[in-house]
Amino acid sequence: MRIVTPLRIATIAAAVSTTVALSLGIAVAAGAHVQLPFSGDRNSPACARSQHDLERNKHNVVAYYTTAFNDKNPRLAVKLYGGAEYIQHNPLAANGFDAFIEFVESFTAAFPDAHIDIKRVFAECDFVITHSLATGAVPVYTALGTKLVDIFRVDKHGKVVEHWDVAAAISPTTANGNPEV
Numbered sequence: 366m367r368i369v370t371p372l373r374i375a376t377i378a379a380a381v382s383t384t385v386a387l388s389l390g391i392a393v394a395a396g397a398h399v400q401l402p403f404s405g406d407r408n409s410p411a412c413a414r415s416q417h418d419l420e421r422n423k424h425n426v427v428a429y430y431t432t433a434f435n436d437k438n439p440r441l442a443v444k445l446y447g448g449a450e451y452i453q454h455n456p457l458a459a460n461g462f463d464a465f466i467e468f469v470e471s472f473t474a475a476f477p478d479a480h481i482d483i484k485r486v487f488a489e490c491d492f493v494i495t496h497s498l499a500t501g502a503v504p505v506y507t508a509l510g511t512k513l514v515d516i517f518r519v520d521k522h523g524k525v526v527e528h529w530d531v532a533a534a535i536s537p538t539t540a541n542g543n544p545e546v
Contacts, residue, residue: 409490409491410521411490411491411518411519411520411521412490412491413488413490413491413523418523419488419489420488421523422488422491422493422519422523423486423487423488423493424523425446425493425519425523425524425525426446426486426493426495426517426519426525427483427486427495428442428445428446429442429443429445429446429447429517429525430442430481430483430495430515431481431483432445432446433465433469434469434472434473434479434480434481435480435481437469437470437473437477439465439466439469439470440466443462443465443466446524446525447462447524447525447526448519448520448522448524448525448526449520449524449526450526451464451465451525451526451527451528452518452526452527452528453465453527453528454527454528454529454530455528455529455530472502475502476501476502476505478500478501478502479499479500479501479502479505479506480499480500480501481497481498481499481513482497482498482499482500482546483495483496483497484496484497484498484546491518491519491520491521492516492517492518492519493516493517493519494514494515494516494517495513495514495515495517496512496513496514496546497512497513497514497515497546498510498511498512498513498535498546499511499512499513499532506534507534507535509534509535509536509537510534510535510546511532511533511534511535512532512533512534512535512545512546513530513531513532514530514531514532515528515529515530516528516529516530
């Protein structure tokens with residue numbers, strides 16, 4: 366009978382990781398193209414190639430998000446930072462900026478104390494990712510708040526054209542003492 370120990374699990378995980386890494390290395394060496402997640406199409410005209418454009422993209426996304434939700438002015442957010450289209454991946458909202466405006470106006474009317482505190486912003490190519498703490502909309506955000514990761518795609522002018530999000534309630538306890546956001 367074999368006993369499963371943390372060392373054996375770690376050894377198996379290392380072996381699997383090595384096998385995958387070697388397989389990818391062989392595929393790359395053989396000329397295969399490997400697309401990394403969230404890398405975007407580097408040939409796209411919307412791919413930011415300078416630090417200036419990446420900073421512009423981050424600024425526009427943060428301003429779009431905070432103007433819409435914190436300032437409760439989604440119309441202004443769309444006017445200033447919205448692109449030619451808006452593709453929405455949140456299952457609670459429809460595509461298009463009109464649907465975005467309606468969604469935010471309805472949400473902030475129902476939860477006037479709702480607030481998004483953006484803690485981190487990352488930009489690569491035509492993507493901007495925010496890591497935030499959402500509060501003030503109990504029960505939606507829970508009494509402790511909700512951690513959010515939002516992914517935005519922007520056009521070549523840094524205007525928002527697509528959105529994905531992931532949300533989870535802040536845990537009441539932590540084994541490590543570190544904040545979740």
